[in-house]
Amino acid sequence: MKSEFKVYDICEFSLDRQQDIIVSRFAVYLKNLKKLHFPHRHDFYHMILFTEGGGGFSIDFQNFKVQPYRMYFMAPGQVHGWDFEGDMDGYVINFSAQFFQSFLLKSDYLDQFYFLNGIAGDSVIDIVEEQRTSIINILENAVKEMEKQYRFKTDAIRVWILQLFLQIGNMNVRNEAHAADSYNMTLLRNFEKLIEKNYLNLRLPKQYAELLFITPNHLNALCNGTLGKSAGDLIRNRIALEAKRMLINFSLTVTEVAYALNFEDNSYFCKFFKKQTGVSPDGFRKHIHKDTD
The missing domain is CATH 2.60.120.280 (Regulatory protein AraC)
Structure with missing residues (x-):
């Protein structure tokens, strides 16, 4: 590889x-x-x-x-x-x-x-x-x-x-039906920015809801209503994305990737990754390797 x-x-x-x-x-x-x-x-x-x-x-x-x-x-x-x-x-x-x-x-x-x-x-x-x-x-x-x-x-x-x-x-490509609701769109964008800054340490929707000064139920309703995904899905998706980005660096072991993403247990990281992506970390690497040969 x-x-x-x-x-x-x-x-x-x-x-x-x-x-x-x-x-x-x-x-x-x-x-x-x-x-x-x-x-x-x-x-x-x-x-x-x-x-x-x-x-x-x-x-x-x-x-x-x-x-x-x-x-x-x-x-x-x-x-x-x-x-x-x-x-x-x-x-x-x-x-x-x-x-x-x-x-x-x-x-x-x-x-x-x-x-x-x-x-x-x-x-x-x-x-x-x-x-x-x-x-x-x-x-x-x-x-x-x-x-x-x-x-x-x-x-x-x-x-x-x-x-x-x-x-x-100004083309309003993203979610035109919701563009008029500027308050909720601002909340959603702030949530996305908070995930980007804190996904390594904050894993629960209630932690982000607290930072946004809203209830977890409000945050979940906003995400489901606008994006069709729960707040937890957005957090887990961001962690899985970073895992993919790190896994294509073949000089890192799967264990090193797991620890870098604050998973204390390598087996838990592998279970998390497979649940999110449908493949194991090693299976993902084999697929990337095949595509880049």
Whole structure:
């Protein structure tokens, strides 16, 4: 089995090895890439809008088809792979986690965009026909700014990217029926953020409900009504996802993964993982190994 799991830094995708922002047409980007190891992680935000090509891609072990005007967004740390078919084109944007920090007064400004939340199911968006021209124009302008050399180039690129986020955010792709209930949507997003920060130590819905100043029953009703999953399911799913991300690093033993995820008993971790995923940790590794040969 492979003994290492590649984590890519944004500089590895940059021609001058120094940039913390890359905006390019996708065909040009692919041509300049050296062979990538799949699956892999990024330590930066990564997004692609496809305009041509086929095949598929995966985000955190969920598979999606490539099709024109399908866009995906990835947050740092997510696991990624692709298997393209035919001539690929579109647009790609990579930016570091620090790229907007000095530009925006609110350090958590990007958190309001659901497609940047690191949840695979929320991060793949089909651009509707009436939005395509304006989104392509935004991306074309960002590409042109990338090719220029002047004082405010980087800030101009930031503005175009933010305009892209605002337009996609206003499409209300996620749960349109619930979008009007801003209070509950805010609660749900805060719950998701708390899970992201605390899943290693907090495993019970009542612990999160206490942090949100609501009852466990309210939290469960919110999750079931909006996502069709219980609060406990969301917590367990996040733990299982991190287990998958760690298990594809074959240099770690299953026991080391279990302890890193705060399971004191290796057998309990194996039972938990199989219940959540349907396969044992070793079975999952064999499947990944077969797919990457």
